[in-house]
Amino acid sequence: MSDEETSPAGPRGTASTDITPPPKLPTSTGGPAAWSELTERAGHLNNRAQILYNDTDDLHIDVIMQEWQSKSSDFVRQDMPTLLRRIADLGFSWRGIARLIGVSVPAVQKWRRGHAATGQSRFNAAAVLAASVLIEQHYLVQDVASWFEAPIAFGCPVTAIDLYAAKKPQLVFRLATGRADPEQIMSAFDPDWRETYRSDFEVFESEDGGLSIRAKDR
């Protein structure tokens, strides 16, 4: 192993060498003025860390968006029925697939039967498959179709399918990282989401086993 590959602090390229540790808090500061300066420095350090975090977060999303484009271009070499079958094999409904591609369900059914699709539609189908594969691969999301159909925030019906269908794939990838605050994702999608999806009703299972709707307890 060469000197370039290792350092006393550990292998190169790890966080241990790239990040300067914060200064240790002294046991005695010498008075109120010194505490004030320390507070200023700690605050400044915190701000820098936040900026760095935001920058790397944006960089990460920029990179995965590029990878997504690349993988979509790779997948688009497959014909439309193959792309649709692979997406369906993940467990998506045909309605969900149509929404993700941005077309009607009958259009998808025609393509399944071998009717020709436009180049853009074929690319859009490849992009859906690429996004699903990347989310499984990079973020260890199991059962990606169920993940796409899961509500983003408690008590709100919006799902990753809604984000993707609204042409906000960055939000989908941010959500998939597991680091993003779901409420921030929702606010980026719809600033009024709390009001939009507020309801005075709730769905419950009635005595016959069917789902019914009733007013919530106040």
Place this chain on the structure above:
Amino acid sequence: MTRNLESPSGDLDDWDVLFLARGDDEIVSHRPFLTGDVFEAVPVQAPRADPQSKTVMVIQHPCAMRPDGVTLAESILVAEVHRFPVLSSDKWHTNGKLMPLPDLLAGVTSNRRHQAAFFDKTYHVHPMDLTNRIACLSPRGVNLLLQRWVYHSSRVIVPTSDFDTAVSPVYEQADIIEEWCDVALAAGRTLDEANSDVHAWLRDEDGGLTRERALQDPQRRAPIRRQARVAAAKWQAPTS
């Protein structure tokens, strides 16, 4: 926020979101009948009137259409469908006595293509008389229909997202039945056989619940769809 009757797609006049299928090219004949289906040439009879033939929309709740979960009730509640001008999205909070159906007749170029279902012109019909289906609503369309129908019947406005939660398991089931029958019919099963197979499969228990019941949990739907595709594929003729 004041809650009004909702429009299909926010501020957009996007009527395609209302429909799953319109016209012979898009309608799948073996899809189970569901709330929001539109039928032509249905014999109806108003009280103290002669029988007539009308275009109608099913407005009965999916559960009430099939009391045992499988067989259609002998009497299905429908509303008359006829011509009605387009309501722009900012006007959907009005006209609570009807369900607008802009662009219902997709092949018609005149303004006749815009129709509506009228809740004050309802009939009960026998399912055997529902033979000529011309449109099926999308889940969004069904949710909007139920919101307007409930409002007309009770003056209560329930958000469509609540209807979606309550009705989506039935819609999921209809999708699975349609897809299963696609495969089975192509492989030579009769429609009765295919329907019998898929209903038996849905009523089988998997993990302590019937699959039919498990569809109520949105997180179990994708695995059930995958299982259904595998199960239905056993009818598929092997490809050489």
